[in-house]
Amino acid sequence: MIVLNQVSKVFNKGRQNEFVSLREISIMIPRQQVTVLKGPSGSGKTTLLSIIGGMSRPTSGRVTLDGRETTSLPERFLAALRRETFGFIFQQFNLINGISILENVMLPAVPNGERHATLKGRALELLAMFGLEARAATRVELLSGGEMQRVAIARALINNPRVIIADEPTAHLDSKLSGELITIMERLKQEGRTIIMASHDPLVCNAGVVDNLVEIRDGEIRDSAPAQ
Amino acid sequence: MANIEKQRAIIDFTLASLMRRKGKNAALLVVYTLVVAALASVMFLTKSIRSEAAAVLVDAPELVVQRMVAGRHEMIPLSYVEKIASIRGVKSVRGRLWGYYYDPVFGSNYTLLVPQESPPEEGKVAVGQGVARSALAEVDNIMPFRTNQGALFTLTVARVLPAGTELVSSDLVLLSAGDFKTLFGIPDGMATDLVAEVSNLSEIPTIAAKIARLLPDTRPIARDEILRTYDAIFNWRSGILLAILSGALLAFFIFAWDKATGLSAEERREIGILKAIGWDVGDVLMMKLWEGAALSLTAFVTGVILAWLHVFAGGAALFVPVLKGWSVLYPAFRLTPSIDLMQLAVLFFLTVIPYTVATIVPCWRAATAAPDSVMRG
Numbered sequence: 001m002i003v004l005n006q007v008s009k010v011f012n013k014g015r016q017n018e019f020v021s022l023r024e025i026s027i028m029i030p031r032q033q034v035t036v037l038k039g040p041s042g043s044g045k046t047t048l049l050s051i052i053g054g055m056s057r058p059t060s061g062r063v064t065l066d067g068r069e070t071t072s073l074p075e076r077f078l079a080a081l082r083r084e085t086f087g088f089i090f091q092q093f094n095l096i097n098g099i100s101i102l103e104n105v106m107l108p109a110v111p112n113g114e115r116h117a118t119l120k121g122r123a124l125e126l127l128a129m130f131g132l133e134a135r136a137a138t139r140v141e142l143l144s145g146g147e148m149q150r151v152a153i154a155r156a157l158i159n160n161p162r163v164i165i166a167d168e169p170t171a172h173l174d175s176k177l178s179g180e181l182i183t184i185m186e187r188l189k190q191e192g193r194t195i196i197m198a199s200h201d202p203l204v205c206n207a208g209v210v211d212n213l214v215e216i217r218d219g220e221i222r223d224s225a226p227a228q
Numbered sequence: 229m230a231n232i233e234k235q236r237a238i239i240d241f242t243l244a245s246l247m248r249r250k251g252k253n254a255a256l257l258v259v260y261t262l263v264v265a266a267l268a269s270v271m272f273l274t275k276s277i278r279s280e281a282a283a284v285l286v287d288a289p290e291l292v293v294q295r296m297v298a299g300r301h302e303m304i305p306l307s308y309v310e311k312i313a314s315i316r317g318v319k320s321v322r323g324r325l326w327g328y329y330y331d332p333v334f335g336s337n338y339t340l341l342v343p344q345e346s347p348p349e350e351g352k353v354a355v356g357q358g359v360a361r362s363a364l365a366e367v368d369n370i371m372p373f374r375t376n377q378g379a380l381f382t383l384t385v386a387r388v389l390p391a392g393t394e395l396v397s398s399d400l401v402l403l404s405a406g407d408f409k410t411l412f413g414i415p416d417g418m419a420t421d422l423v424a425e426v427s428n429l430s431e432i433p434t435i436a437a438k439i440a441r442l443l444p445d446t447r448p449i450a451r452d453e454i455l456r457t458y459d460a461i462f463n464w465r466s467g468i469l470l471a472i473l474s475g476a477l478l479a480f481f482i483f484a485w486d487k488a489t490g491l492s493a494e495e496r497r498e499i500g501i502l503k504a505i506g507w508d509v510g511d512v513l514m515m516k517l518w519e520g521a522a523l524s525l526t527a528f529v530t531g532v533i534l535a536w537l538h539v540f541a542g543g544a545a546l547f548v549p550v551l552k553g554w555s556v557l558y559p560a561f562r563l564t565p566s567i568d569l570m571q572l573a574v575l576f577f578l579t580v581i582p583y584t585v586a587t588i589v590p591c592w593r594a595a596t597a598a599p600d601s602v603m604r605g
Contacts, residue, residue: 050600055504057598075596076508083506094501097494098248103241108505110237113230119237155505 002029002052002163002194007061009047009219021047022219024061031066031162033211034185034195036204044219045198046091046167052196053086053165054078083108087156089166093148095140095155101127102136105154112159119158126154130184146177153184164188166197170204182207235518238511242518245498256483257527263480264531264579265538266473271571272539273547274466278459279566289423291432292449293321293439303418308443312424315438317431323419325408329373329401336362342405350404352386358398360388371401376413383407469547481582491590499591503599512595513588520587524580532572540565 009022022044029035029052037045050056051063054070063071070081082088087108095104105123112119127133130150135143140151149169156164164185170178178201185195186209199205205213215223246253293312295304306323313321325342338359348354355365365371365385373381389397408414426435436448491499499512507515538544 047600055598056600076510079503079506079508079511082504088504090504094497094504096498096501099241099244103244106237107241107502108507110241111234111507111511113232113234113237115233116236116240159506 001031001066002196003027003064004029004048004052005062005064007048007051007058007063009044009051009056010059013059020219022051022058025216025219025221026061027214027221027224029194029196030212031194032189032192034189034197034209035212035214036210037196037198037214037216038200038205039198039216039222040200043216045216047219048216049165049167049196049198053088053163054081079111083111083159085162087159087161087164089149089152089156089164089169091168091171093152093172095148095151097141098139100137101132101140101143101151104140104151105158107158108155109158123154123158126157127151130154145172146180149173149177149181150184153181157188161193163194163196166195166199168199168201169197170199170201175203178203182209185209235514238515239518239522242515242522245515246519246522253523257523257530259480259483260524260527260579260583261531261534263477264528264575265534266476267470267575267579268532268535268572269538269544269547270466270469270473271575272535272565272567273544274463275568275571276539276566282455282458288451288454290426290429290451291424291436291439293422293424293443294447294449295421295445296447297445301421303414303420304422304446306417306419308422308446311442312422312439315435315442317427317435319425319427321422321424323422325405325414326420327408327412329411331363331373333372334362337399338401339399340401340403340408340411342408343402347404348386348402350406351383352404353383353407354387354389354402355385356389356397356400359401360385373411375411381407381411485586491594496594499594500597500599503595509592509595513592516587516591517584520584521580524583528576528580532575536565 004025004027007022007025008020011019011021025044025048037048039045047056051058051071054073057071061071062069065081065085070078073081096107102120102123105126106119109119109122124133124136127136130153132147132150132154135147140148143151149172156166166185169181173181182204185197185207189195189209197204204210212224212226214221293304293308295302295308304323309321309323312318322344324344327340329338329340330336331338336359353371355363355371359365363371365388367385367387369385370382371385373383375381383403389400389402403411409416424435424439426432432450432452436450439446439448502512502515503509538546
């Protein structure tokens with residue numbers, strides 16, 4: 001379970017352009033469920049996801065993961081946490097251009113020091129799961145939007161994370177591909193993973209796979225309830 | 229083991245990264261390699277020329293005594309031999325006959341020498357490979373000379389000196405004392421200079437001082453002095469060349485610094501992605517370290533190989549006009565490879581290390597920033 005306790009985030013604190021992105025957010029995100037952070041652009045969803053995923057630290061407040069506080073971890077441990085516990089799917093996919101699909105998928109596992117052949121085998125298995133095995137050697141910039149999305153998901157899964165964090169995962173997808181994404185999320189949920197998504201896409205928010213809906217506006221939680 | 233695999237994976241990614249920016253990295257590699265090649269060429273050339281000079285002098289006499297008249301080198305009377313031999317510590321003294329001869333027919337300069345041991349018979353010469361080539365002389369051919377009076381004087385080639393001694397014998401013509409004197413019109417009882425052997429090498433300065441006192445019109449020259457002069461000359465010449473090259477070196481440093489310290493937006497984004505997906509600062513820095521090392525080591529090794537080929541296979545065509553030209557060195561000879569590891573180490577620390585460090589600094593700044601910027605696209 002992930003617990004956020006009075007989490008606030010202020011950018012450029014003390015300067016003229018100070019901006020409060022999150023105000024004393026307290027929520028509990030249950031394990032092995034799908035939680036969607038819903039809200040308009042600029043509401044603080046992405047900031048909240050990055051704090052949960054250990055990519056940035058809150059200005060105040062605490063985050064715990066299965067009872068272990070993560071907000072005060074040194075950078076090195078935070079990096080290990082990001083690598084081992086979380087799998088990230090970014091809005092812009094954030095694949096690295098110029099290298100192959102396979103190399104992109106293997107990247108998060110590089111610091112683990114796993115045997116190259118084993119790692120490559122696991123990456124190919126993941127690509128096979130998403131129907132991309134035949135294109136493993138293709139450079140990512142040559143892929144369609146849907147293929148990029150699947151590569152990004154495969155990359156998020158390479159370290160077999162317990163938690164998947166997806167930021168506006170359908171923002172660049174048409175309805176058909178968005179439907180495919182939700183199917184994949186269902187599969188990941190069945191595998192016992194916790195899924196946290198930020199989205200304002202009704203296709204995601206109203207999907208049957210969603211267990212909890214947290215509505216955020218102006219950096220505050222407006223409503224938190226089990227999905228209908 | 230895990231660490232080796234990790235380093236291997238980081239190197240794989242680094243090399244793939246370098247290949248992505250082929251044009252930029254190739255340009256840098258070419259400039260970097262040329263700079264290393266130029267500097268290494270000067271080092272190789274200077275070192276090997278100095279070694280050649282030292283090799284030429286290794287059999288040189290310990291002490292040479294020349295007679296000076298009005299500050300110029302003159303023939304020396306053989307009567308000086310006994311006077312010098314009477315100085316304590318002098319083992320032996322003998323006169324030498326040698327000189328230079330310009331052959332206007334072939335446009336070549338020869339060194340004429342009367343060897344102390346088994347000189348050719350009267351009317352015969354032994355010639356070096358260079359002389360044989362330039363004068364198209366073979367055994368039993370006649371070589372024409374002009375005496376100091378302008379008369380034709382012919383000598384027969386008795387033998388051609390072996391190729392193995394070419395460095396020291398390329399332009400050499402060995403002849404008898406009688407023929408030498410006839411050719412140059414030297415009276416009996418005179419020699420070009422005197423050479424002395426001493427019993428104890430540490431006494432050379434003392435003996436030289438005694439000779440200068442005893443025979444004020446002479447100039448004693450110790451072998452070590454000649455070596456020091458050559459060293460100074462070649463150091464000075466290589467210094468001039470390095471000063472000229474330092475402009476190129478500076479331009480390269482500015483270029484490399486700009487390349488190494490300025491991260492493009494794309495590179496910043498990639499560092500952000502790597503951090504977001506679980507690389508820590510150390511992993512990112514290691515990647516950049518490998519990148520800098522791969523590039524600069526490639527440039528260093530390629531540059532050194534190019535310099536080697538330039539100097540020892542190509543005769544240092546680019547720098548020889550500046551660095552050579554000392555009269556002790558013969559007009560055409562192939563340099564013997566001679567490398568000073570210390571100099572190479574200095575070149576390594578002046579190129580590879582600064583470049584590698586320069587690539588890490590900006591990356592460190594980017595890598596220590598929070599990775600959440602990638603979340604915002």
